[in-house]
Amino acid sequence: MSELQRRPTLMDVAEAAGVSRALVSIVMRGAPGAAEATRQRVLQAASDLGYRADSRARLLRSSRTKLLGLAFSSSQPFHAEIVDAAYAEASAKGYEITLSAVAGGRPEARAIETLLDVGAEALIIIAPTLSVDDLALHARQVPVVSLLRDDVGDLVDSVSSDDHAGIALAVDHLVSLGHRRIVHVDGGTAVSSDKRREAYRTEMIRHRLQPVVVSGGPGEEDGMGAGQILQADLPTAVIAFNDRSALGIMESFRAAGISIPADVSVLGYDDSNFAKLSYVQLSSVSQDAPLLAAAAVGRAVDRIDGAKSPGSVVRTPHLVIRKTTARAPEGNSDT
Amino acid sequence: MSELQRRPTLMDVAEAAGVSRALVSIVMRGAPGAAEATRQRVLQAASDLGYRADSRARLLRSSRTKLLGLAFSSSQPFHAEIVDAAYAEASAKGYEITLSAVAGGRPEARAIETLLDVGAEALIIIAPTLSVDDLALHARQVPVVSLLRDDVGDLVDSVSSDDHAGIALAVDHLVSLGHRRIVHVDGGTAVSSDKRREAYRTEMIRHRLQPVVVSGGPGEEDGMGAGQILQADLPTAVIAFNDRSALGIMESFRAAGISIPADVSVLGYDDSNFAKLSYVQLSSVSQDAPLLAAAAVGRAVDRIDGAKSPGSVVRTPHLVIRKTTARAPEGNSDT
DNA sequence: TGGTTCAACTAGAACGATCTAGAAGATACT
DNA sequence: AGTATCTTCTAGATCGTTCTAGTTGAACCA
The missing domain is CATH 1.10.260.40 (lambda repressor-like DNA-binding domains)
Structure with missing residues (x-):
């Protein structure tokens, strides 16, 4: 049959x-x-x-695959957004994209092997965890673009978002609303948590305010925990490490009858899809996935087309104001 | 340099x-x-x-790629779970997986083209939207396995989850907790919404209960809307089309001061990752992504290895009971 | 001694495309 | 008419592998 x-x-x-x-x-x-x-x-x-x-035969002969390899982590919603955008950008430039996921039992190295095996002409790796040396090793064979991480040596390109600028936007926004007691719930050991924490400190000091950091993490649960701690001495505003953490913080506040944004303002980071949901309406710092993706694809293609030296692109995030931030409550002065 | x-x-x-x-x-x-x-x-x-x-040359010669093509939708968290599991299963069977995403501007047909271009020996498509004829067309070239959809003609394999059994589990569970006024918020035009709705009807009738369907959809917002409607005449239990919808329903109840599960039980479907979160703890019908993925990969490999005729595998879902379902409130009799 | 068997190795033809160099035929130009 | 030029087409090499069909030489046996 x-x-x-x-x-x-x-x-x-x-x-x-x-x-x-x-x-x-x-x-x-x-x-x-x-x-x-x-x-x-x-x-x-x-x-x-x-x-x-038969692309195998075609590419064997022409040694052009017009294929960009993209390694991402399947458990990160933000990565999925980038993947979407990368497809669009690549096809506009006449390239195809092959994906390889970094999953539970599947290390980054393995994902990269696969991409090279199917003949990717360049590698775009989202938030690579490989060492600088390992990345450099691959970079000798094909152009490598690191996305969302910039300390990758000078053999690989990087496209990242300016964490300091993002946090600065957040602090400025809250200060302009009259907040003075602004706390940061950090990302623990997560990538770029250190950067955001330091940025928060310097920005607070620049505004002559007292920085207070509560340790957290990248998930809702971490936010929940931090939220409990914050209730003991409620600030007027909280900057979360990311949106998921912000969600946890808000949930903990709500359970305690604390109203947002009347009692306290909460600001997220990433502008994830769920931040837009009608019942969340979270104000957040947007890293703009489409822009980052476009920049990464652009770099990769340029390098393939012979741009000599790797470089790094840093994009500035912007603020998306929704319903979780408002003017500071009256008569709430600090130190 | x-x-x-x-x-x-x-x-x-x-x-x-x-x-x-x-x-x-x-x-x-x-x-x-x-x-x-x-x-x-x-x-x-x-x-x-x-x-x-050079795998291109190698495969050109041997005409084996040991590659399974997997098309998924990047915006569906549930698909991501399947992708993860598929990787593990495939590598256990000595195959690699190449991914192709169906994204915003990128239709399924395009995703499939890419997979065939890089030399996939079989196609696994999650929730294909292609017509039976189009699927059959591809099935003449390579084995095609449809995941989460079973009406795909007799040229393509299908691996799906038994929606009727899932809903039956849900109804039985609630009935055994003493609920009699059980409402279903359906998935609107979403895939398998029809099946679940019909299953709900027959199961309710089997228990000699009155089925009540409120129209909804696959997102949180849809759940929110349905939740508003339900408040007018609150049932003792709600079976949502999926977890995201359940989340919306719960949010709407909470805003109205209705307590879960004391006043009303809510049951989701999919057992998504977020259902497990500490502050959600949603009881849900689990389709068991790893099992589905393993079955799909298994079918694909069998077909490649010469199993003649396509078949369909149907897995039975199971119930995961958390904190959103409890005994029906006393003295709440129905019609 | 001469034949068989075996392990270790090699030459050259595939695989299915692209690419280079050139042939054949039409057209234009002097 | 003779030649240059352009268009349309083709033969055959080539990409980096695997595979088939050997070849070589040593070991074994009667």
Whole structure:
């Protein structure tokens, strides 16, 4: 019944159309050098046979794959947003993207192997955890672009978001609303947690305010825990490490009857999809996934096309104000 | 400085080791037919040169890619869970997986093209939206396994979860807790919404209870809307189309001061990652992503290895009871 | 001694595309 | 007419592997 027939080759199409292999190749690539009539005849034959070029053979010969390898972590919603955007950008530049996920039992190194095996011409790695040396090793073979991490040595490109600027936006926004007691719930050991914490400290001091950091983490649970601690001596505003943490903080406040933003303002980071939900409406610092993705794809393509030296691109995040931040409550002065 | 050097080939290794190309090939594949001493010499030369087999050439020749193509939707967290599990299962069976995402501007057809282009030997498509005819078309070329959808004709395999059994579990559970006024908030136009709604109806009738369906959808917002409606005449239990909808329903109840599960029990569907969160603790019907993924990969590999006819596998979901379901409140009799 | 068997190795043809160089035929120019 | 030029097409090499069919030489046996 459903037997798998051998895949037709250039030769089959050539015979069917009564021309040479080479000419079929010309027609299929849309290259110049074929008469219009013949072109039509060949295309007809090809579609009759259900011909589809074997990319292995094609790429073996031409050594161009037009393929960008993208390694991401399947458990991170933010990565998924970047993946989406990368597809769009790549296809606009005439490239395809192959994905490889870093999952539970699947280390980054493995994901990269796979990408190279299918012939990616460049690697885009979201938040690489590999050592600088390992990254450099791969960079000798193909251009490597690191996304969301910038301390990757000078052999690999990096595209990242300016954490300091993001936190500065957050602090400025809250200060301009009259807040003075602004606490930061940090990301614990998560990537870029250190940067954001330090940025928070310097920005607070710049405003001549007292920085207070409560330790947290990247998940809702971490936010919950931090929220409990904060209730003992409630500040007027909280800057969370990310949106998920913010969600936990808010949940803990709500359970205690603390109202947001009347009693306390909460600001997230990432502007994740769920921040937009009607019942969340979380104000957040947006890293703008589409822009980051576009920049990464752009770098990768430039490098493939011969741009000599790697460089680093830093994008400035922006603030998305929704319903969880408001003016500081009256008569709440600090130290 | 960082110039990309030409990738070393079998020939280079052969010269370095002073043997023929063929022998190097034998050694690299670990095939029998080389003396131990030579084998070591070749391996040494290979690692000195940093040799890594060109899979395009290899696969062109052997016409085996050991590659499974997996198409998924990047915006669905549940798909991500399946992807994770599929990786593990595939590598246990000696296969690699290439991913292709169905994203905003990127239709399923495009994703499939890409998978075939890189040489996938079989296609696993999560919740395919393609027509039965289109699927059959691809199935003539490679084995195709449909995940989470079973009406796909008899040329393609399907692995799905038994929606009727899942809903039956849900209804039975609530009935056993003494609930009689159980409402279903459906999934609107979402895939398998019809099936779950019908299953709910028959199961309710089987228990001689009055089925009541409120129309909803797959997102939190849809749940919110349905929650508002339900408040007018509160039932003792709600079965949501999925977890996200359940979350919306709960949020709407909470805002109205209705307590869960004291006043009303809420049951989700999917057992998503967030259902486990400490402040959610949602009871839910689990479709068991790892099992589904394993079954799909298993089918794909069997078909590649020559299993003749496609078949369909249906897995039975199970119930995960957490904190949102409890005994029905006393003295709340129905019609 | 001469034949068989076996392990260790190699030459060269695949695989299915692209690419280079050139042939054949039509057209234009002097 | 003779030649240059352009378009359309083709033969054959090539990419880096694997595979088939050997070849070589040593060991074994009667």
